[in-house]
Amino acid sequence: MEIKDIKRIVELMKVNDLTEFSMKDNDFELALKRGSNEPQVVYAAPSAAPAAAPVAAAPATAPAAAPADAVDEDDGLIEIPSPIVGTFYRKPAPDAENFAEVGTEVTEDTVVCIVEAMKVMNEIKADVKGIIRKILVDEASPVQYGQPLFLVEPK
Amino acid sequence: MTFEVQWHDRLGSTNAYMKEQFIQGLKIGNGTVFATREQTAGRGRSDRKWLSAPDTNLCFSLFVATSCALIDVPSLTMAIALAVTDTLNSLNIPAAPKWPNDVLVGNKKICGILSERVERKIVPKAGIIAGIGLNVNMTSEEADTIDRPATSMLIESGKACDIFQTLENLFQPLEYWTGEWQNGGFPNLRKRWTEKAGPIGKPITVHDGTVKKSGTLAGFGNHGELHLQTATGLETIWSGDVS
Numbered sequence A: 001m002e003i004k005d006i007k008r009i010v011e012l013m014k015v016n017d018l019t020e021f022s023m024k025d026n027d028f029e030l031a032l033k034r035g036s037n038e039p040q041v042v043y044a045a046p047s048a049a050p051a052a053a054p055v056a057a058a059p060a061t062a063p064a065a066a067p068a069d070a071v072d073e074d075d076g077l078i079e080i081p082s083p084i085v086g087t088f089y090r091k092p093a094p095d096a097e098n099f100a101e102v103g104t105e106v107t108e109d110t111v112v113c114i115v116e117a118m119k120v121m122n123e124i125k126a127d128v129k130g131i132i133r134k135i136l137v138d139e140a141s142p143v144q145y146g147q148p149l150f151l152v153e154p155k
Numbered sequence B: 001m002t003f004e005v006q007w008h009d010r011l012g013s014t015n016a017y018m019k020e021q022f023i024q025g026l027k028i029g030n031g032t033v034f035a036t037r038e039q040t041a042g043r044g045r046s047d048r049k050w051l052s053a054p055d056t057n058l059c060f061s062l063f064v065a066t067s068c069a070l071i072d073v074p075s076l077t078m079a080i081a082l083a084v085t086d087t088l089n090s091l092n093i094p095a096a097p098k099w100p101n102d103v104l105v106g107n108k109k110i111c112g113i114l115s116e117r118v119e120r121k122i123v124p125k126a127g128i129i130a131g132i133g134l135n136v137n138m139t140s141e142e143a144d145t146i147d148r149p150a151t152s153m154l155i156e157s158g159k160a161c162d163i164f165q166t167l168e169n170l171f172q173p174l175e176y177w178t179g180e181w182q183n184g185g186f187p188n189l190r191k192r193w194t195e196k197a198g199p200i201g202k203p204i205t206v207h208d209g210t211v212k213k214s215g216t217l218a219g220f221g222n223h224g225e226l227h228l229q230t231a232t233g234l235e236t237i238w239s240g241d242v243s
Helices: A004-015 B015-025 B070-090 B140-144 B152-157 B163-184 B190-197
Strands: A020-025 A028-033 A041-048 A077-081 A086-089 A109-118 A118-124 A129-133 A148-152 B005-010 B032-036 B058-065 B095-098 B102-105 B106-121 B127-132 B203-208 B209-220 B228-232 B232-237
Touching: A004 A086, A041 B127, A077 A129, A109 B070, A118 B070, A118 B106, A129 B127, B015 B032, B015 B058, B015 B106, B015 B127, B070 B095, B070 B102, B070 B127, B070 B163, B070 B190, B095 B106, B095 B190, B190 B209, B203 B228, B209 B232
Parallel strands: B005 B032
Antiparallel strands: A020 A028, A028 A041, A077 A148, A086 A109, A109 A118, A129 A148, B032 B058, B058 B127, B095 B102, B102 B106, B106 B127, B203 B209, B209 B228, B228 B232
16 A cells, blocks of 8 residues: 555545544555544554565555655656546636646646536646646546546646 | 625626636625626536526526535535525426436426635635526527527416516525535435435436446435446446436
8 A cells, every 4th residue: 555545545534524444454454543633644554464475565664644745756746636526627618728738837726627526617726836747537537536637746 | 694685787607707706805705696687608517608688587696605625515506406496396386406406397407506616815715606597587489599408487487587586586495405505415405305306216317428327316425426226236426417
């Protein structure tokens, strides 16, 4: 499990107002608790990992807290995730121009796309300052909660 | 909710105007209503034009102050659809809400609602602008010029209605249903919505782009999302047109 996966779980806990979450997957255990403010990772470590399965073991040190934006650790790009389940649109109307292209400079308040859910057109802001490097979803495709939509090189 | 109404003779779109005023920091609070006697650039989904000749139909936007999550915005639209439905039912017009943002009489649209969440830095910092287009005095001839089946209060009741009075008539049910929504979200609407938009088990088809899914109505989730029972299992529907 990667940090971005833990972040998605934390976000789902917020949305669904859950205060505790725990899971076990073979040798990996994760327990999260939310207080009145920010969620905390209480415990995230392998439970007595079998000697023959070191590759699948979770990180030895638990992440202290979920980052504000999930960072792709391979190339330093920051994901812009979908805050809601719905349909992804890159432009405000069929005959309009796209909100953003690869190479577009964005600030936190730049609208980069629309995610439509139940006929509500939600304008999604970049929430990060940088340059769009990858667009991960096709026009009019369904997207899930937390699904990365764009990768941004931070500035 | 105290309704403060601002009537305009002519506006491009009441939603766009209210959003502009809100972001610019003008005094807009819970219950502010911008209504227009003529809307020249009313928007529908995918920016389909909402047709409205002067003093024919009721076009207005309502501001509801809320910092709710994005996922809860659509169910406010549903609360407003219930308010419109109740108002029309009280006039013996057999209207019913259609998931997620229309009100129909039979298979003909009489009202459409488009909501949008807005934010700014001064109080109220966040809210939803809900644009409501209700066909009031549109004639059958005018309805025939629309590319989808449409009707109006005039067509259904045989009586012309005053658009100002029609707006006033909506206030009480709007206050009730938006209050229910603010107090408990869609779960507070579910019973009435299911009564009017159901019944559970009726055959439905969902069209979403090129994808078509058929099954039966299984119910509605906690945010108003539609549950479709198909031959292969239960599906949760967040987008699409239901027929």
